[in-house]
Amino acid sequence: MKPDSKLLLYTFSGVIFTISFIGMLIYGYKTFYIETNDVASEDYGYHFALIAEESDNDYWRLIEKGAMEAAEENDIYIEYVAPAKADNEKMLKLLDRMISAKVDGIITQGVEGERFVNLVHKGIERGIPIITVDTDVQSSERKAYVGTDNFYAGQLAGKALLENTEGEQYVGIVTGRFDAINQQERIAGFKQAVQGNDRIHIVEMKESNITVVGASQATYSMLKQYPKITALFGTSALDGIGIIDGLEEIVPNNDMYIIAFDVLPETLNLIKQNKIDATVAQYPEEMGYQSVNVMIELQRNDLLETEQYTGTNIIKKEDLLQDRIGDTK
Incomplete structure (x- = not known):
């Protein structure tokens, strides 16, 4: 192959690689939402993850608001993560990712199925307390449920x-x-x-x-x-x-x-x-607020009351x- 042809081929391949790489980054950003803060998690007493059903859902933002309020009162770093759109498979991937990140505790919506149960078991085995919020999975080893009956x-x-x-x-x-x-x-x-x-x-x-x-x-x-x-x-x-x-x-x-x-x-x-x-x-703000306080307690010992129901009325x-x-x- 002539030198000019080789140069053209390498240039073309490089352009294709760059476009593919950028596309992968954009896809990843749109698929998952991970909220970052300027202050490193090491500056806080504990690092908890809050895994929501959907990133910009108004209801879940209220849960986040309550969690952030409790976190601020107790020197806790909260990492809010969620699929861009509701998707159980993507939620499970985020749960696995937070377990691998070795956070101090995980607050997550419960997801039906064996995979969720297995991931909760994996987290508990690694010493990471996991509690469900909004939706419970009683068959799992979650340490507590906080939310509506x-x-x-x-x-x-x-x-x-x-x-x-x-x-x-x-x-x-x-x-x-x-x-x-x-x-x-x-x-x-x-x-x-x-x-x-x-x-x-x-x-x-x-x-x-x-x-x-x-x-x-x-x-x-x-x-x-x-x-x-x-x-x-x-x-x-x-x-x-x-x-x-x-x-x-x-x-x-x-x-x-x-x-x-x-x-x-x-x-x-x-x-x-x-x-x-x-x-x-x-009361989603109450759920978020209470879930953080429950997680703080779980850093010290298990709870006697594992169902922590929040208010509901007509x-x-x-x-x-x-x-x-x-x-x-």
Whole structure:
């Protein structure tokens, strides 16, 4: 091969390598979110990892806020990591990465399946306490669970439907993710509360992928397929907001009974506007705050009470007018 041809080949190969390398870096950045701070973790008493379901989800940012508050009070370094979009496989990779990083403790959403159980075992074997927040996996060796009693939360929604409606009710359920344990438990609690009542009929369930757009599309699709639906229950934080978007597109002047989940500001505003009838309140800031304090305690000894349930209750318009809502921390 001529020298000029070799030079051209090497130059071309170098360009391809550079483009591929940059692409790999961009993909990695978009796939995982790892929050960094200017101060090194060695400057703190402990280094904990908080693994969230999704990086920029409003609900998880509230958990992070509570965790950061407790961390600041106790000289703790918190590393907030999460997939860019909800993805169990990517969450498990992050859990494995944090175990390999030998952090002092890991606070993570529970993930259904044997791999999560095995990773928790791996972490515990290496002396790293792991606790679940928001979603529990009781079959694992996690040291504690901090969060809502999700089955009970679903029961509250079912009881609210029974108490505040009359006559035959045809219910559509919009749920964040079918494979999320907390969503499954909320649906199970809801079903348990209404079972045996002949006037309540659950006609369909659809997935929102924990996004407003997904909840809107799920609502629109359900009502197209089942126009007789008279009540809707959204089981994750953004579902209520998306349900209203979907309803306004297909039946703008609806008279449905709507139950949402969580106390995001937009959800509360929709209750004030009489567009959502009630929401199941849980307190993510309290979860984050309490989980850090539990992890600090686990640095010294195990807990006798491994289920640390945070507050949950039904919030309606009259509660907002009387200011009966707030963080129970």
